Each structure stands twice: as C-alpha cells, then as structure tokens.
Amino acid sequence: xxxxxxxxxxxxxxxxxxxxxxxxxxxxxxxxxxxxxxxxxxxxxxxxxxxxxxxxxxxxxxxxxxxxxxxxxxxxxxxxxxxxxxxxxxxxxxxxxxxxxxxxxxxxxxxxxxxxxxxxxxxxxxxxxxxxxxxxxxxxxxxxxxxxxxxxxxxxxxxxxxxxxxxxxxxxxxxxxxxxxxxxxxxxxxxxxxxxxxxxxxxxxxxxxxxxxxxxxxxxxxxxx
Numbered sequence: 001x002x003x004x005x006x007x008x009x010x011x012x013x014x015x016x017x018x019x020x021x022x023x024x025x026x027x028x029x030x031x032x033x034x035x036x037x038x039x040x041x042x043x044x045x046x047x048x049x050x051x052x053x054x055x056x057x058x059x060x061x062x063x064x065x066x067x068x069x070x071x072x073x074x075x076x077x078x079x080x081x082x083x084x085x086x087x088x089x090x091x092x093x094x095x096x097x098x099x100x101x102x103x104x105x106x107x108x109x110x111x112x113x114x115x116x117x118x119x120x121x122x123x124x125x126x127x128x129x130x131x132x133x134x135x136x137x138x139x140x141x142x143x144x145x146x147x148x149x150x151x152x153x154x155x156x157x158x159x160x161x162x163x164x165x166x167x168x169x170x171x172x173x174x175x176x177x178x179x180x181x182x183x184x185x186x187x188x189x190x191x192x193x194x195x196x197x198x199x200x201x202x203x204x205x206x207x208x209x210x211x212x213x214x215x216x217x218x219x220x221x222x223x224x225x
Contacts, residue, residue, distance in 0.1 A: 001065075002213035006181050007137065007150030013213035016058050017172045017184035019152070020066050024135065027066055029059065030074035030154025031109070031185035034095075035086045052091040054188035056098075063098060071102050072134075073126075074154040074183060075109025075141025084124050092124065099125025107131060109141035109155065143180050143203040150179050156200050157185035159192030160210040160221060174211040175223070177204040196223045 001020065002013040012020040019028040034052045063071075078084055087095065098104065104126035131140035138147060142155040160173040172184035175195050180203065185192065193200065195210040201223065210221040 002216060002218050004211065004218050006176060007179065009135070009137065009150075013174065013211065013218065014062055014066070016062070016186050017174070018059075018062055018186055019183060020062075020068070025067070025069040026072060026134075027062060027068040027070070028072045028074065028139075028152065028183065029186040030076070030141075030183040031157055031187055031190055032059075032073060032077045033185065033187035033190050034078045034084070034091070051188050052087055053094070055186065056091055056094040058188065059186070060094060060098065063102070069103060071098070071104050072132075072139055073104075073106050074139060074152065075107045076154065077106055077109070087124070095124050103127075105129055105132065107139055107141055143182060145203050148179065150181075152181050152183065154183045154185065156182055156197070157190050157192045158182055158195045158200060158210070159184065160195045160212055162221075171212055173221075175200055175204055175208055176211055177208040180204050180208075195221075 004011060004013065010022060012022065014020055017029070020026070021028065032055055034055065106126050106128045108128065108130050131138065136150065138149050138151040140151065140153050143151060143153040156175075158173050158175045159170045161168060161170045163169070170192065172192065173195055174184065175182040182200065182204065201208060206224045208223045210223055212219040212221070
C-alpha cells in the first residue's frame with residue numbers, strides 16, 4: 001500500500017492498480033471486464049475461462065487486507081451487457097458475497113452500459129450509477145476533458161512502458177494531473193494503452209505523470225518528456 005495525495009485527499013495505491021481511500025474506507029477499481037474470455041469464445045477465439053475467478057480472487061484479497069466499507073467500480077466491470085449471466089456459479093457466489101457484505105457501486109462504462117443494464121448487473125448485487133460525486137471527487141468511467149472538478153476514472157487501461165537494461169518492461173500505472181486521476185485496469189485479462197498515448201494526454205494535459213507504486217514508494221514519470 002503506497003500512500004499519495006490527489007486533489008487534497010489522502011489515497012493509497014494497492015496491488016493490481018486499485019485505490020484505497022482511508023477517510024471513507026473505500027476501495028476503488030476500474031475495468032474489471034468480467035467474462036471477457038467467454039465473450040471471445042462466443043466468436044470462436046478460445047481463451048482460458050478463468051479470468052473472472054482470477055479477478056475476483058485478487059479483489060477478495062484486497063477486501064480482506066483493507067476491510068473497506070464501500071467499493072466503487074469505475075465502469076466496464078463486465079466485458080459486455082450479458083457478462084453477468086455468463087459468470088460461472090463459483091464466480092457468481094464470490095461476487096454476491098462481496099456485494100452483499102459491502103456498499104457496492106457500479107459506475108457504468110461503455111462495455112457494460114445498455115438499456116437493460118440494471119437487469120444485467122443488479123442480480124449480482126450492488127447499486128448502479130452513471131457517475132457520482134463523492135466528497136468533492138467525481139467518479140466516472142471515462143475522463144471528461146470539460147470537467148474542472150477533481151475526477152477519478154478508468155477506461156484507458158494505462159501502462160507505462162520503459163526500457164530496463166535493454167529490455168522493454170510494461171507495468172500498470174496510474175496517470176495523474178492536477179485534476180484527473182486515471183486508474184489502470186484491474187481485470188486479469190486486460191491489455192493496456194501507453195500512458196503517454198495522445199488520447200490520454202488529450203484529457204489529462206501535457207503535464208501529466210505516470211504513477212507506479214513500488215513496494216513502499218511511488219515512482220513518478222513525467223509524460224510530457
């Protein structure tokens with residue numbers, strides 16, 4: 001757990017790209033993409049069908065570690081609008097155990113949003129919101145260039161790619177500017193967009209940083225450079 005500050009709030013970066021907000025005892029994750037493998041399988045591309053279990057196992061471990069009161073999922077929690085229906089029984093049981101024990105909020109994203117999303121997600125528990133303002137921070141799926149209030153979002157799956165001793169290394173990272181904090185994807189079967197990609201820089205501005213938590217410290221990489 002690596003403490004850092006954003007917009008006057010004390011937060012902590014956790015394994016897998018999650019955030020913990022001690023003042024609210026809130027755990028925040030983005031882009032879980034449950035049942036991505038089964039979605040690809042429907043189109044004939046067979047992938048190991050364990051992504052939802054792996055993601056839920058990691059998330060459950062963080063709940064045990066942090067003992068949060070609430071969990072906020074910042075969109076694209078299911079890879080498609082029927083993803084919850086395809087969750088295997090064990091995964092559904094794990095998810096219901098979490099949503100039943102905590103104040104759980106699903107922020108809708110571009111993958112899991114649909115006209116019937118309440119029917120899709122609600123039977124696994126939790127509340128559904130398009131976005132929310134929480135103690136002065138805006139929670140939404142995709143960063144809004146027009147938003148001037150401090151904002152937490154996901155969507156881009158940022159990764160920092162650097163060369164270390166001649167090897168290319170990629171790590172999930174947060175991308176932060178003065179008023180925007182983009183979380184990496186927490187899902188186990190998710191790719192990543194380069195942290196300095198023009199689409200990310202477009203919404204964060206040219207003075208954004210990639211934040212990479214390492215053990216007890218936060219490494220900061222200016223993206224403008």
